[in-house]
Amino acid sequence: MLTFIARRLLQSLLVMLAVGLIAFSMFRYVGDPVANMVGQDTTPEQRIELRQRLGLDDPFIVQFGRFVADAARGDFGISYRHRRPVSELLAERLPATLELSFVSAVMALALGIPMGVYTALRRRGLLSRAFMTVSLIGISLPTFLIGILLILVFGVQLRWLPSFGRGEVVELGWWTTGLLTRSGLSALILPAITLALFQMTLIMRLVRSEMLEVLRADFIKFARARGLPERLINFRHALKNTMVPVITITGLQLGSIIAFAIITETVFQWPGMGLLFLQAISMVDIPVMAAYLVLIAFFFVVINLVVDLLYFVVDPRLRVQSA
């Protein structure tokens, strides 16, 4: 197991380096960093001086090494547009995105898995068919459209819930949370549903197809023949065996929630990293784009690592093999 983890860690490190290379190339070769940092009236001498101070004349490998070392300390330079350190900008907005993503992920899992199990067990039931139809619509509706429709119904027509912003937030050290105030919670509901719906339908369909596959296996027939109660067969035998693929895909999906938050945050004007990233794209604010890319890659790598470790928890066979 230790060699396995070590190998995975090494792979993750390589992925991070590859992403860092892309981010660095973006920073270095898309547009001229010096021209982006100085005003119109800067003299050529000042420009050359800044160029040397930034080390832009050093060999590629030296510059890349410095970029990686800085990035590892969380230093991504200064935003062209905001004229403030990128790390500060991201840190301000990180809590909003993480809270939104976390609540959506919990929602998607808490609803998606039971719905998947139910539709697999009662294949021809009326409720199952309803779930499947709704899930198909859920996949065909783009995220931004779900958001717009929710705003139209609950924000504009019924006036039940706020449709933009984050509400009141409470500061806990450097972390700001909207989970402790009434307005913060009610502002969270619509964006969280918007973000969760697509993931929920995916998880539901996945659990359903995996369950159907496992329920056809011989050991399930054998358990039936032994006269075990249905409940035990369905949950102890079948559900447990669907968990490895479900965890894999779910892990990847949770990562993509953070990325899909870009869309949700734009629709609801949620002050998170996604909104910052989108503004950076339309303003060609390369340092922010590069830092966001590296940060998202980091999240993905961590999630993948956690997923790999979860296999050992879920599947005892793996533990025996590697022990």
Place this chain on the structure above:
Amino acid sequence: MTTRIATLFSRAADSDIWYSFRHTPSAVISAIVAGVLVLAALFAPVLAPHNPFDLASLDIMNANMPPAWDAEGDPAFPLGTDDQGRDILSAVLYGSRVSLLVGFASVLLSMVLGVSLGLVSGYAGGRLDTLIMRIADVQLSFPAILIALLIDGVARGLLPRDLHTEIALYVLVFAIGISGWVQYARTVRGATLVERNKEYVQAARLIGMGPLRILRHHILPNVMGPVLVIATIHLAIAIITEATLSFLGVGVPVTTPSLGTLIRIGNSYLFSGMWWISIFPAIALVALVLSVNLLGDWLRDALNPKLR
């Protein structure tokens, strides 16, 4: 020539696929819906009552008119008008054109790229295979929409502003196309690994055929089944991605609005009760994507009897 086409038709009429199609109501309905939408988009210049791009014909007095069945509506604008007095029906027809064009083009790009890389990867094996599959792994761990956004952002930085607006459509196709090749490559590689060792390929190699010819004439036809399924479902995803990017404001320029752009324009008027500006393009978009998705589902089941 005519007899050849005739035999082709009779063969198609006898096939399992056609039988399964006729007996799947959801497939028939969605094929009709998708067909109508594609034809409507294709013949938009003939069908549309107004030309939404002809600025001279726009009259600000007609702005923000509700659909014709509303008391304040005008029968000249069946689905109402937007903030500049553009007819929504015409805008939707022309918008579907842009959406479908970008969708088909980027699917084609993904498919050509993915299938060729998959074939090479599966047939050649070795280091090349490992390299291609590692790149695929890394790309797969990022959502397609993020990759498309990044490519678009980089293109914005590299190209001067007016040039970017001019070729924005191509940049978009490139961004969506590049973000989707992995699925094709993985599937084709898997199928190629199986086909490579079959007798007919060995026979072809024995009579001295070059690897490129073997890939093109022998292996490619035999791995196209699953590729078609992926392509159908990918078309739905590509259309959604285009709409999303345009909605976010980084897609097609406003001068050639797609369905996503129209929804974006209408979004700001939603709060003042002018729902028709974004809801009608949204309905067209969902009908298109839903029918393509249903067709893809059917095709997957029809080509894969095991799944039933």
